[in-house]
Amino acid sequence: MYRLLVADDHPLFREAMVAVIARGLSGSETLEAASLAAALEVVAQHDDLDLALLDLGLPDAEGLSGLAQLRQAVPWLPVVIVSAEQHKHTILEALNLGAVGYIPKSTPRDTLLVALQQILAGQVYLPPDIMRTGSPPASPTAPLKHHPLTSLTDKQREVLAHMVKGESNKMIAYRLDIAETTVKTHVSAILRKLRVSSRVQAILLASERDDGIR
Amino acid sequence: MYRLLVADDHPLFREAMVAVIARGLSGSETLEAASLAAALEVVAQHDDLDLALLDLGLPDAEGLSGLAQLRQAVPWLPVVIVSAEQHKHTILEALNLGAVGYIPKSTPRDTLLVALQQILAGQVYLPPDIMRTGSPPASPTAPLKHHPLTSLTDKQREVLAHMVKGESNKMIAYRLDIAETTVKTHVSAILRKLRVSSRVQAILLASERDDGIR
DNA sequence: GTTAGCCTCCTCCCTTGGTAGGAGGCGCCG
DNA sequence: CGGCGCCTCCTACCAAGGGAGGAGGCTAAC
Numbered sequence: 001m002y003r004l005l006v007a008d009d010h011p012l013f014r015e016a017m018v019a020v021i022a023r024g025l026s027g028s029e030t031l032e033a034a035s036l037a038a039a040l041e042v043v044a045q046h047d048d049l050d051l052a053l054l055d056l057g058l059p060d061a062e063g064l065s066g067l068a069q070l071r072q073a074v075p076w077l078p079v080v081i082v083s084a085e086q087h088k089h090t091i092l093e094a095l096n097l098g099a100v101g102y103i104p105k106s107t108p109r110d111t112l113l114v115a116l117q118q119i120l121a122g123q124v125y126l127p128p129d130i131m132r133t134g135s136p137p138a139s140p141t142a143p144l145k146h147h148p149l150t151s152l153t154d155k156q157r158e159v160l161a162h163m164v165k166g167e168s169n170k171m172i173a174y175r176l177d178i179a180e181t182t183v184k185t186h187v188s189a190i191l192r193k194l195r196v197s198s199r200v201q202a203i204l205l206a207s208e209r210d211d212g213i214r
Numbered sequence: 215m216y217r218l219l220v221a222d223d224h225p226l227f228r229e230a231m232v233a234v235i236a237r238g239l240s241g242s243e244t245l246e247a248a249s250l251a252a253a254l255e256v257v258a259q260h261d262d263l264d265l266a267l268l269d270l271g272l273p274d275a276e277g278l279s280g281l282a283q284l285r286q287a288v289p290w291l292p293v294v295i296v297s298a299e300q301h302k303h304t305i306l307e308a309l310n311l312g313a314v315g316y317i318p319k320s321t322p323r324d325t326l327l328v329a330l331q332q333i334l335a336g337q338v339y340l341p342p343d344i345m346r347t348g349s350p351p352a353s354p355t356a357p358l359k360h361h362p363l364t365s366l367t368d369k370q371r372e373v374l375a376h377m378v379k380g381e382s383n384k385m386i387a388y389r390l391d392i393a394e395t396t397v398k399t400h401v402s403a404i405l406r407k408l409r410v411s412s413r414v415q416a417i418l419l420a421s422e423r424d425d426g427i428r
Numbered sequence: 429g430t431t432a433g434c435c436t437c438c439t440c441c442c443t444t445g446g447t448a449g450g451a452g453g454c455g456c457c458g
Numbered sequence: 459c460g461g462c463g464c465c466t467c468c469t470a471c472c473a474a475g476g477g478a479g480g481a482g483g484c485t486a487a488c
Contacts, residue, residue: 153464166415169445182466188446198474199445200414201380258432367434383475396436402476412444413475431488437481444475451468458461 001027002120007039008032008055008082013105017053017082024113025120036061036069043070049077051120053103056083056090064093080119086127098195101125152193159186164203215241216334217262221253222246222269222296227319231267231296238327239334250275250283257288261406265334267317270297270304278307285312290365290407294333300341315339365407373400377413378421 002025008014011034018030031049033039036058043049058066070079080101081094091102101119103112104127115125152160162172169187173180187199196202216239222228225248232244245260247253250272257263272280284293294315295308305316315333317326318341329339366374376386383401387394401413410416 155465163414166410166412166418168412178465179467181468184446185466188448191446196380197446198380198382200377200417203414203417204380369435392435393437395438398476399436402478405476411476429488431486433486434484436483439480440478442475442477444473446473447471449469451466453466454464456462456464458459 002050003029005031005052036066052079216264217243219245219266250280266293281311
């Protein structure tokens with residue numbers, strides 16, 4: 001059903017997680033990585049993954065830098081943080097880096113399964129105490145789902161439409177009669193909202209489901 | 215501005231043609247060839263040509279076989295026939311072989327210039343009397359646009375396949391286990407052969423007809 | 429043997445793309 | 459009214475893309 005990557009340096013914890021997945025998400029496939037380097041290698045060779053579970057305690061990744069690297073390498077892959085740490089600041093920072101959820105290691109099995117299903121369904125999962133503090137930074141659930149394009153503003157969609165045609169920032173600026181710096185601003189916003197890291201990826205994503213575009 | 219090849223075995227005519235180009239398309243560069251062999255040699259060493267003007271009376275080419283050979287060698291290069299002959303059958307056959315135009319040697323200078331500009335702009339030019347006879351055979355521009363991908367080398371196609379997936383030069387280098395500078399070399403060659411000026415355009419072109427890719 | 433094409437890699441240089449951060453104007457809504 | 463989101467534009471800075479040119483190695487063809 002799903003293909004997941006479990007990145008954790010503790011073999012025991014990894015196995016436990018895999019077991020939970022195997023039982024709760026029957027038919028799913030799990031890959032494992034004991035380090036960030038291994039995880040990067042795995043995702044490099046599997047572009048059909050649905051979700052990555054990333055531990056924050058990996059030996060070769062300083063805290064959230066691992067998340068940043070993973071997001072950088074494969075922006076299309078949803079990543080959920082699995083960590084013993086539960087500081088609010090860390091959690092919010094992870095979300096800012098594009099994580100789609102944050103699962104404390106203390107989470108009981110049943111809850112864990114619910115969290116995974118929720119995330120695989122396109123929702124964001126956060127520990128209850130964070131959820132209670134009201135809406136986090138900017139994007140709880142809606143923008144992630146099927147229509148990331150709908151979260152774009154009119155102008156951003158307009159710029160994206162020109163990007164899709166293969167035009168450069170300069171040309172778009174000329175066509176829309178705005179400054180190139182303004183185009184850059186829009187492009188940056190588009191990349192952030194679409195959760196990608198280059199204009200090419202944005203274009204591929206947009207033309208894939210160009211429902212909302214032109 | 216443009217880089218043209220004039221292939222004709224009459225020095226006088228060649229010079230006249232070059233003069234017309236120099237005056238009408240300022241900034242353009244012209245290369246000359248007195249035989250088909252010479253022309254093939256020139257195009258083999260210059261993959262940045264924009265257009266070739268091919269005379270049908272070359273000593274080492276029997277009629278349209280010269281066009282066939284040239285098209286075979288460098289499918290990405292638009293070729294316009296320049297000939298004294300004006301038989302309808304010959305003209306249609308030339309178009310079938312992928313020529314982008316047919317200019318009678320009797321064409322006055324002004325008209326000649328218009329024809330060249332029209333062709334360089336991506337149009338097809340035919341002598342007025344042929345144009346009047348309605349639609350050309352079956353393929354005005356088709357054969358030209360269909361083949362560019364086939365002119366790529368294996369490695370270039372491989373690189374292009376990764377570009378299409380939205381990967382950066384660095385990532386492609388990693389995947390193919392070659393240096394990033396090498397990837398850049400390939401990308402440059404691809405852009406030149408596909409006659410586009412940015413990777414985005416190359417990707418759009420390739421994914422449009424990704425028949426040969428992947 | 430020599431030649432030609434391809435792949436590989438390099439350096440130098442410039443353009444483009446993208447981020448960060450700030451700023452002013454405008455319109456909408458509580 | 460004040461606040462908020464959006465559009466606009468800016469500076470400054472860094473990363474990535476791309477061109478020009480050269481160079482070595484390799485294989486296939488002549």
